[in-house]
Amino acid sequence: xxxxxxxxxAPWVPVGGGIPELAGAVQAxxxxxxxxxxxxxxxxxxxxxxxxxLVGEQPGDREDxxxxxFVGPAGGVLDRALTAAGIGSETIYLTNAVKHFRFxxxxxxxxxxxxxxxxVTACAPWFDAELDAVDPAVVVCLGATAxxxxxxxxxxxxxxxxxxxxxxxRLAMITAHPSAVLxxxxxxxxxxxxxxxxxxxxxxxxxxxSAPRDR
Ligand code: URA
Ligand code: SF4
Numbered sequence: 001x002x003x004x005x006x007x008x009x010a011p012w013v014p015v016g017g018g019i020p021e022l023a024g025a026v027q028a029x030x031x032x033x034x035x036x037x038x039x040x041x042x043x044x045x046x047x048x049x050x051x052x053x054l055v056g057e058q059p060g061d062r063e064d065x066x067x068x069x070f071v072g073p074a075g076g077v078l079d080r081a082l083t084a085a086g087i088g089s090e091t092i093y094l095t096n097a098v099k100h101f102r103f104x105x106x107x108x109x110x111x112x113x114x115x116x117x118x119x120v121t122a123c124a125p126w127f128d129a130e131l132d133a134v135d136p137a138v139v140v141c142l143g144a145t146a147x148x149x150x151x152x153x154x155x156x157x158x159x160x161x162x163x164x165x166x167x168x169x170r171l172a173m174i175t176a177h178p179s180a181v182l183x184x185x186x187x188x189x190x191x192x193x194x195x196x197x198x199x200x201x202x203x204x205x206x207x208x209x210s211a212p213r214d215r
Contacts, residue, residue, distance in 0.1 A: 061103070
């Protein structure tokens with residue numbers, strides 16, 4: 001029988017593993033077709049356990065080469081936003097909904113392509129294992145793909161952003177993806193979008209601080 005190429009990551013996810021075990025195992029994953037053209041899987045990184053977990057979409061071009069999440073231009077925006085929000089990056093766990101870079105080749109350039117719902121679903125066993133291992137009080141979804149992974153539904157980022165909602169027995173907030181801030185051409189509007197991201201991150205961190213430790 002030919003295996004469905006997007007049947008999902010479950011057979012590759014070690015049961016009960018901590019982040020180091022999971023990060024070691026992810027390179028072997030063949031749960032969807034995205035592994036093939038990518039350089040490597042990019043697993044989450046940071047503190048574990050952590051009260052605050054941030055979730056992006058998928059690694060970008062730079063992350064695919066470096067093997068670390070958020071080390072490219074969007075990561076630069078995120079770093080500045082975390083600093084402005086008073087959040088030490090060493091205190092959080094940072095990951096992506098999908099662990100391999102999806103792209104289209106255009107000449108020598110690799111152009112980011114948004115992962116399909118099927119890729120998010122296929123990769124969910126990794127994300128779910130991270131959620132168990134990191135056990136955050138608050139999960140921040142950076143954009144709609146992360147919201148899909150956390151809430152299991154379509155989210156309207158513009159309408160829902162900044163609200164503390166409930167998901168997976170924790171608090172979860174949807175906010176803008178830092179690359180959405182980067183894409184804004186007009187500098188005043190871009191600054192406003194950046195400030196809104198900072199305000200959301202600050203509120204999420206405050207909620208994580210005041211959450212009971214033994215949820
Ligand atoms: N964008 C993401 O969503 N994640 C990364 O790791 C980098 C860019
Ligand atoms: Fe596995 Fe996720 Fe990579 Fe697909 S994107 S091969 S499910 S790690």
